[in-house]
Structure formats: C-alpha cells, structure tokens
Amino acid sequence: MDQLDDLKITQPPQTLREIVLDRMRNAILSGRFASGERLVERTLCDQLGVSRSVVREAIRYLEAEGLVEIMPNKGPMVARMDWAQAEQIYEIRQLLEQNAAAACAIKADASLKQKLTAATKAIEAASAAHENPALIAATTEFYELIFTAAGHHIAWEVVQRLNGRISRLRLLTLATTDRRVPGPLRMAQICAAICANDPDAAAQAVFDHLEEATKIARRLLKETA
C-alpha cells in the first residue's frame, strides 16, 4: 500500500485558487493583514500575481468563513472582532472541547495516549523555546488528536473555524507568560485525564484551561480596546 502511494503520481491538484486562499487566510490569521484593513481587489491581484477572478473567489470563501466582511459599495475588509463575539466563541469552545475531551477519554487506547503524550511534550518544548508559531501548531495538533479520536470531526471543523476568528487573541493568550498556572501544564492535565480514561476529569481540565484563556483574552481585549 505504501509503495503504491509512493508510486502514485502525487501531482498536487492544488488549484491556484486554493493557494491564494491559503495565503490570504494565513495573512489574516497571522495579523499580516490588520483587522479592519480594506482588501482592495486589484491590489491583491498585483501582490499575488493572479487575476481578479481568483482573488474574488478566494474572498467569497473567506467571507463565508467569517474572516472577511463585505462593506456595501466599499468592498471587502478583514473582519473585526469585539469582546462580545470573542466571549461567545470561548463559550462554544467550552462546550465542544469539554464534550470532545470526555468522549476521547472514554475511547482512548494505548496508541492515542502515546501520541497525545508526544503532542504534550511538543507543546512544552515550543513553549519553553518561546516559539509562538510552533506553539500554535502544537496546540492545534493536540486538540486535533482529541477531536479526531472522539470522532467529532464536524465539531473540530466548527472549532477551527471559530478559532480563526479569534486568531489574534489566541496568539496573545498563548504568548502570555504571566499566567498563574502555565498553559502547558494545563495541557498536561488534560492529557493525564485522558490517559487515565477519566472523562469527568478531562472535561474539568479543559474547563480550567479555557476558563483561564478566556480571562486572559478578556483582559487583553478590553485593555487594547
């Protein structure tokens, strides 16, 4: 099977539109395009070296994702976010992530526990090295393991999309070092609860983690606003 996969003409059917979509999404998520910044179509065409059709279709997708807003007669801009929205998103994450962690704790087998432990270590490493992009990636990986193991693929989709809307906040909260209990420790608690096949403890650990993240986010957003 593996050999076959290797033989396969791994021609990435990645279309130009998808590349542009990724680039633009990353530019927004990473803050390269500031919140509220206007996205002038023809300018983007020049920057990306593609035609308007491609850019416009990518914008439609981002609009549906909630990352881009269309101002009537003005064109697209990077979506803005306020605390009222962020709060709701954190609340939804609470529900979905607790649910997933609990389900995962019930189903977790040896293989998953091993992977989850590795992911936790990766988070600790990235955190210790203060490498924020790696930290984001490792945290995402951690949660993806949990949601996938729980079989909650659609919930994971939802969470990812919502996270996109608060990406800047996540960057800030993850980078915050003045937490009383460091973030990686929280992850370790979640990991431990799942490894112990204890759904209640897993849900509680997720609750603690998100509760803290919510508080930090609230403080950061309120003071910058």
Add this chain to the structure above:
Amino acid sequence: MDQLDDLKITQPPQTLREIVLDRMRNAILSGRFASGERLVERTLCDQLGVSRSVVREAIRYLEAEGLVEIMPNKGPMVARMDWAQAEQIYEIRQLLEQNAAAACAIKADASLKQKLTAATKAIEAASAAHENPALIAATTEFYELIFTAAGHHIAWEVVQRLNGRISRLRLLTLATTDRRVPGPLRMAQICAAICANDPDAAAQAVFDHLEEATKIARRLLKETA
C-alpha cells in the same frame, strides 16, 4: 441588531451574487437539487440567467458553508451526508441549543415570553395544517428567538449552518407524524420552561426534543440508505 436591520432603509443593495447565492442555497436546502447532484457551472448560468463569475463566486461561498463539495477536475456537486455526520451535528445541536435555552430561561422577560408563546402557536398552526415549509420557518423563528434572547448570536450562526447540512433530514423529521409525543408539544414544553425562567427544565426539554428528533432521523436515514 435586528431592530437596526428593520430600521435600515431597505434599499436593496442586494447584489446579483447574493440573489444567486440565496436561490442556490434554497434549491439545495429544499431538495430541488438532489444530494450528490452535479452542479455544472454553465448550466446554472443558463438556468439563472447570469454569468459564470456570479455562479462561481456563489459556489465558493456554498463550498465554505459545506453545502457544496468540489470534486477535483470534475466540478462542484451538492454535498452528501451520511448518518455519521448527521449524528455529530445532532450532538452539537444538543450542546448549543441546551445552553442557549438555559441562558434564555434566565434572561427571559415578559416581552420575550410573549413572542415565544406566539411562535409556539405558529408552530402548532403550521403543524396542524401540515404545511411543512411554514413549519420549518416557524421552528426556525422559535429557535432564533431563543438564541437571540440568550445573546448567543454566533452559536445561532453555527446551528443554522449545521442545520443547512441536514436540511433534508429536518424536513423528514418534522414531517414525521408517528412520534409518540408530537413535535409541537415538545416546543410547548421548551416554551413553558423558559416562561417559568427555569433553565434546567428548559435544557431538559430541549434535550428531550432533540433526542427524539435524533432517533427519528437515525431511523429515516438508515432505512433509506
């Protein structure tokens, strides 16, 4: 927010793209475009009397919404759905709708209670008249009241989008008449719990309602599959 929309000078800056988007979405949700049916761009252009640009951009949006899938080198088709997905969607709805109903029950004031009661009556009327489209609309209105009153706008967005994916299923479950406890009665229970400002009872009522809907959906989907 809603009031503002109502006040707004309803000069429809509704762009052609939005019209096409609505039409296509409705066509999919209502089953006019069958699940798995291919959506040939140029054919759609003819049917709708618009150019490819418009259709393509609408398709991008629907793709992001999860209503349309793109098959590489084959083009778009109406997204398919299986029970595994539907089950997850019902589970997410359980979480979000219980949460919203509980929050709504805490906040509910006289004005909301009155509106909610009216919405419940509308559901009963539509159900008695066996008018499914009206029933769907009334049910949507009912839930929108709850989510809006709870301030859970983003959760409502999520629920609506997820409901879009299981629209055909909803049509079937709502139309099903062989439920032991009729759907409208369930709605009345939810309404009563909220009017009594009893969050626990509201959550329980939502649970009962969705649990039943889930069972019906499972049976329908499994037997037609």
Add this chain to the structure above:
DNA sequence: TGCGATCCTATGGTATACCAACATACCATT
C-alpha cells in the same frame, strides 16, 4: 472667500471570450 455643482478616478459588479488541462466516451485501426 466660501459654498456648491460638477467632473474624475478608484473600485466593485458583471459579462464575455479565450485557452489549457483533464476526464470520459466513442471510434477507428490493427
């Protein structure tokens, strides 16, 4: 000098034509 009308430009919205890549089905030759 101040105000308003008018024109210009930038931008988005839409339509259309064109080409390349790919898949599929059909057909012809061997």
Add this chain to the structure above:
DNA sequence: AATGGTATGTTGGTATACCATAGGATCGCA
C-alpha cells in the same frame, strides 16, 4: 477484440471590457 487516438464536455484560469457608484478634487459662482 484490443489498443490507441480522437472528440467532446467540463473545469480551472485568465484577460478584458463595460457599467454603476462613491468619494474626492476641482472649478465656478455668489
């Protein structure tokens, strides 16, 4: 009959043209 080529249909991608509108700059008039 099997192979290979061909025709067709579809999408992906691009370029371009045209129009409508918003916002600003300019100009003229009071």
